[in-house]
Amino acid sequence: MVDAIVVGAGQAGLATAHHLQRRGLPFLMLEAGARPVGSWLRHYDSLKLFSPARYAALPGLPFPGDPDHYPARDEVTAYLEAYARQHRVPLVTGADVTQVLPTGAAFRVLTGDGRTFSTRTLVAATGTYRTPRVPELPGHASFQGRTLHSLEYRQPDPFRGERVVVVGAGNSAVQIAVELARMARVTLAARTPVPFVPQRPLGRDVHDWITWLQVDQLPLGQFGRLPSPRSVFDPGTYRAAFREGRLDQRPMFARFTARGVVWSTGREEAVDSVVFATGYRTGLEYLFGTGALDVRGEPVQRLGRSLTVPGLYYAGLSGQRAFASATLRGAGPDAELVVRYLAGHLQRQSSGPPGGPLAPLRAAWKARRR
Template sequence: MEHVSLAVIGAGQAGLATARAARRRGLTSLVLEAADSAGGSWPHYYDSLTLFSPARFSALPGHPLPGDPDRYPRRDEIVAYLRDYTEHLDADLRYGQRVERVEPRGDALVLTTADGSRFRASAVVAATGGFSRPHRPALPGLDAFPGTVLHSAGYRRPDAFAGQRVVVVGGGNSGVQIAADLASVARVSLATRGPVAWVNQRPLGRDLHWWFTRSGLDTAPLRRVWERGATLVIDDGRYRAAFATGNPDRREMFSELRGEKVTWADGTVERVDTLLLATGYRPALDYLAPTGALDARGRPLHRGGISTTVPGLGYVGLEFQRSFSSATLRGVGRDARRVLRGLSPRRRGSR
């Protein structure tokens, strides 16, 4: 069994930011990643994904995104950037190492991977983030729907949906972007429980994230404010214009799903070919179940990323972990530094 000062689970944006923060504290971290390369969820997002934050606000600590800092990067740029980021880390990254179990042992935590490897760590950071497990809501009639049911995590491009009637369930930036993407080849409705509130991407000529940073909102704990009321969608005008054409359109969530037909709030009934669920994600932290770190619903018990039940355990990359930006490229580095200060693993540079 190997002994390490700090084990980081996941080599996505949160894990890489944690590894860099650890090095800055004089720690060599072991990063265990289930996939065969770094990047976390990014390689699996849809082809047309474009960030709603410019490059200058979408980088991890110590390594700016190349090119125009005011451009809005696409998925493949971020994938390449994250893989390049690993070249600048002084960390032990091991791929194909899926952590299946973490257990407390004395004053340490023992990690077991799928191939049977075991590691004893003074501290562990779970950096598998909040975007690992697609959330499929319990919609009445969904299991009996004979058409295609697809989560946004499985959507790549619109070609396969040509000529179809598609309903995208759930708003937010991704739902709106996918609906507009699909509308180039299909008849599309976005079904949400509340109205879409369009947020100007560049108020007074400055990107919204510039204002967030200057005002302090970027680091504010705004979860309750964000979750209330309308669905907020950041837009430079393109998506609002797309919805103004009538395809896609936005409708109140359907009241019934029976067979291949949906019943809309106004009583209209129509046949649907595909239901695409843009319904978000949940943290995938089953490997922590033996520790007592999770509540009955599998959610981590923590305060600001520090486990409240398991000494030596922390988290980076959870949505609203500390602030509005906690699950973003620009926010994970800040949270990683705070979590490592709170965990205070022993400063041991070698194993």
């Protein structure tokens, strides 16, 4: 029995670990994969952050390199692994959590390989990039070409010479479409035009301006979960690619055919592949049956604290606390607030002599850490 179990060893889970350690709370971190990198390795090879390295650091460890550079995917995974090592996070890998069972004032946590863990509180830190969202479109089942979600996309080489449609209007959709356009005929299809924003207005990254104005850290999540920002940050190459005709943008197609798609104009066109960069849904299936989720499978929470299951918390949800939630720069503040709630819950649970009945366990934990 530990004070807390953190499910998921991505940026949200690791930031949560940092704040649990600062309070001396014994905990375990359970990670389905073999490395403490969250979902980063599942994303495409050329992925780069849309914000400079100075905003990619978790609490307690600066991000290496030039603060103005835009880290690549593999730089982020190396940083997260270094973070887990430096903080000596008590990590259990290969522990894919399949079910959480509330048991009075505690939880039993079951993994796919048959292990069971017990904890007084639980932080669901599996984030927002776990389960792909693909829209249901007429004729999809009859389409003989290739369809995939951006989570399955790795690099453009397999699409060389093809006719490709990328569906989506976010940063990933645009980045993938522009990359594919180097070796394929590409159309970006979206229900709304892409909302481009200059990456470096007046010579400074847009996140510098956002930070100075404190826009994306305002705790507006107290009024409900916030929508995901829809702006696409353009370093100067994305809009240029469209202007120069290397790819085009069209309204979303109406339906699939066996060999392609039918555009909103009624024109049918043969297509080899369709890449859906259409985001994700919250993948919290392991909480089914706890009463923590609504009918859509979304958590009933405010600022990361469950409103229906005492002792259950969330980290890494999009729009959980602020617009920066679910990003590297938002992970630390979100985790700090969640751990504050969690510590208060444990304190209310405890009784007896000063320090409560958990004091000996915490003292032993601190001694082991030293």
